[in-house]
Amino acid sequence: MWTAYARVASVVENALGINFHAFVACVTLVIALTYPKLAKSVSDRLDSRAMNDRERLERYQRNRQRALEKREEELRRAASETKGGKAELDRAAALEAKLAEIDAKAARLGLTANGKGRKLGDSGPSRPEWNPLMGGGASRGYRPTGRPRPGGGG
Secondary structure, three states: OHHHHHHHHHHHHHHHOOOHHHHHHHHHHHHHHHHHHHHHHHHHHHHHHHHHHHHHHHHHHHHHHHHHHHHHHHHHHHHHHHHHHHHHHHHHHHHHHHHHHHHHHHHHHOOOOOOOOOOOOOOOOOOOOOOOOOOOOOOOOOOOOOOOOOOOOO
16 A cells, blocks of 8 residues: 555646645645535535425425315315205295295186286276276377378468
């Protein structure tokens, strides 16, 4: 081993023209001065990568949790719609049955509904139609007296 050390020392002294021990001291000094910076940059790089990985993992977990909650909400909504839809159909059927019962009772009493929104038994508008024999009141087709008669020449 000492022979290899002596060979390296002689090669360095011949190539660089300086004492081998001075060369080793300089290299050791350079390494000692640059190593903390090198170690810090490597450490910082590893820390930033770890932080990025952690953030990416947290973002993934948040998105996954959000997707799971959304899916659960959709399933709950679908389940409530099927339950609610069934209940809604039952309510609609009960309402139809009740309306049919009311219509049957009205028909039995001789009352019929003429159209939507009209009261049973009321066949016409609230204002009676004008009848010239009854006198009074103005009709839509009634011509007031101040108007001239249609001319015709004659």
